Amino acid sequence: MNVELANTPEPPYYVVVFTSVLGNISDQELLKYTQMSNILVELASKETGFIGMESVRNELGITVSYWESLESIRKWKSNVVHAKAQRLGETKWYGTYKIRIAKVDKEITFSRNHL
Amino acid sequence: MNVELANTPEPPYYVVVFTSVLGNISDQELLKYTQMSNILVELASKETGFIGMESVRNELGITVSYWESLESIRKWKSNVVHAKAQRLGETKWYGTYKIRIAKVDKEITFSRNHL
Numbered sequence: 001m002n003v004e005l006a007n008t009p010e011p012p013y014y015v016v017v018f019t020s021v022l023g024n025i026s027d028q029e030l031l032k033y034t035q036m037s038n039i040l041v042e043l044a045s046k047e048t049g050f051i052g053m054e055s056v057r058n059e060l061g062i063t064v065s066y067w068e069s070l071e072s073i074r075k076w077k078s079n080v081v082h083a084k085a086q087r088l089g090e091t092k093w094y095g096t097y098k099i100r101i102a103k104v105d106k107e108i109t110f111s112r113n114h115l
Numbered sequence: 116m117n118v119e120l121a122n123t124p125e126p127p128y129y130v131v132v133f134t135s136v137l138g139n140i141s142d143q144e145l146l147k148y149t150q151m152s153n154i155l156v157e158l159a160s161k162e163t164g165f166i167g168m169e170s171v172r173n174e175l176g177i178t179v180s181y182w183e184s185l186e187s188i189r190k191w192k193s194n195v196v197h198a199k200a201q202r203l204g205e206t207k208w209y210g211t212y213k214i215r216i217a218k219v220d221k222e223i224t225f226s227r228n229h230l
Contacts, residue, residue, distance in 0.1 A: 003136050003174040005213050015132060015217050017179055019169045021118050023227060054134045056171040059118040062179060064132055089225075096226040098120050102130050102217035110204075111211040112138060 006052025008066050011104045013051060016073060018063045020097035033093045036085050047076050066104075073101060121167025123181050126219045128166060131188060133178040135212035148208045151200050162191050181219075188216060 025033070044050055044065060049072020055063040067073045076082060089097070140148070159165055159180060164187020170178040182188045191197060204212070 005134050005136065005175075005211060008213075008215070011215075015130075015215060017130060017132065017219075019120050019179065021120065054175060054177060056173050056175050056177050058171050058173065060120075060169060060171050062169060062171050062177040064134065064177060064179070090227070094225060094227065096120060096224075098123075098225075099221075099223040100123070100126075100130060100219045101221040102219040104132075104215045104217040106214075106216040108214040109211075110209060110213075112205070112209065 014067045017100040023095040129182045132215040135176045138210040
């Protein structure tokens with residue numbers, strides 16, 4: 001991920017807040033997890049209705065993705081590669097995760113002029 | 116922050132997604148920023164209507180806080196220390212930030228049994 005914030009439109013739109021803690025996994029599994037994460041970012045960005053994404057991981061991982069509709073979120077959930085990643089995530093990678101789906105009603109942006 | 120995910124109730128509830136990139140700041144300002152962040156976590160957790168928070172910072176920072184109502188979010192925004200932090204953030208610390216306020220309608224939790 002680069003460090004640009006997602007360029008989202010005037011609300012309303014939808015956000016998926018995905019927060020997770022990895023299990024105690026090997027370096028090899030961590031590599032597979034990272035590779036799959038990169039593939040998923042690429043795939044999600046090609047989905048109809050995808051707007052943007054922001055993601056950070058330390059011990060805790062937070063990925064926020066923005067979507068035009070609940071239907072586009074449902075379609076992404078059922079993407080074949082994404083579904084495979086979900087199975088691997090639950091059997092191999094994650095200790096715990098939460099997915100929260102929410103409708104964005106207000107957005108405030110600050111950007112410093114002299115940057 | 117510890118690495119526990121926020122323990123949120125059955126939806127609906129509200130989420131504030133705060134994403135940011137710091138400006139090119141000195142180590143001294145970075146320390147002040149970090150100290151203020153810690154103070155704000157403490158203060159927010161004492162607000163009426165506060166449910167929980169998840170936060171990660173690398174180059175990109177994402178803080179997600181959960182609230183019982185829009186009114187509790189408004190009250191937190193006008194907290195005196197928080198308001199001071201907002202001014203410092205805009206004049207000293209942030210290159211850019213976005214705040215998105217959304218209503219959570221669905222939550223999915225996964226937790227591995229053998230952890």
